[in-house]
Amino acid sequence: MGDSDSYWSAVRATRLRIADLLEDLTPAEWEQESLCRGWRVRDVAGHLASVPTITTWDMVAVAPRARFDPDRINTVLARRHGSREPGDLVAAIRRHAGTRRTAKVLDTRNALFDVIVHSQDIALPLGRQFAVPAEHSREGLQRVWDMGWPFHAQRRLAGYALRATDADWAVGAGPRISGPTLALLLLATGRTAGLDTLHGDGVDRLKSSSAHR
Structure with a gap:
């Protein structure tokens, strides 16, 4: 794209x-x-x-x-x-x-x-489905990751290894958070709605840290 x-x-x-x-x-x-x-x-x-x-x-x-x-x-x-x-x-x-x-x-x-x-x-x-092509989500995810304000995704998710399972996209090191690019995009913009479609030891850690804020 x-x-x-x-x-x-x-x-x-x-x-x-x-x-x-x-x-x-x-x-x-x-x-x-x-x-x-x-x-x-x-x-x-x-x-x-x-x-x-x-x-x-x-x-x-x-x-x-x-x-x-x-x-x-x-x-x-x-x-x-x-x-x-x-x-x-x-x-x-x-x-x-x-x-x-x-x-x-x-x-x-x-x-x-x-x-x-x-x-x-x-x-x-x-409760409705709205599918998004992985290449479109990947494009959006990369932009959010690079832009800083207002989401500060790199700062918020520092210490995690984010890996897309439906596109060539990976950043960071640490406990792994893997899943569809759309779910990672939601996470990068501060939304937790896609957490159930993500997996890896980083997901449990992320949920735990969120629960104690």
Whole structure:
């Protein structure tokens, strides 16, 4: 997936599949909490619908209300767009599925892992399946591993050997955590929903350390 056309083709395909998933949800499912802390399913949809067209000014305008915290800014905007009608959100995601831009203060290199992770934020709490090609998850995982803020995956997972079982991806040394790239991507972004699909002595250690925090 080295060239940008392949990257954006993967982003577009994932966005369209998320739109299909959302279109199939019941009203109650739209209101359910997602894996993204503090966000309902509709807030995740609002985020995905707005990312391709959001501007830096949109973010600056809500910054005082969000106490100038980037995570809070993201949440304010997600909830604002999430208040729109479900049909409007689905249509917006489809309409901008192929858009290759976002606010200048954001990074389009985050687009693929963002849609992949948020697809799971929606699907998993609802007991729904949303498969992701391993090569797409691997691309997203490598980006998260390299980027530092806001996930700090290398720092949080220091002392573990992470090994993908469905792609050529391995980092670190220590107790082993092995499994699908999608589960490793969720782990790297601070989510524990994929732990049951991971294995190795590092998984038990990770669960134990999390339980004592």
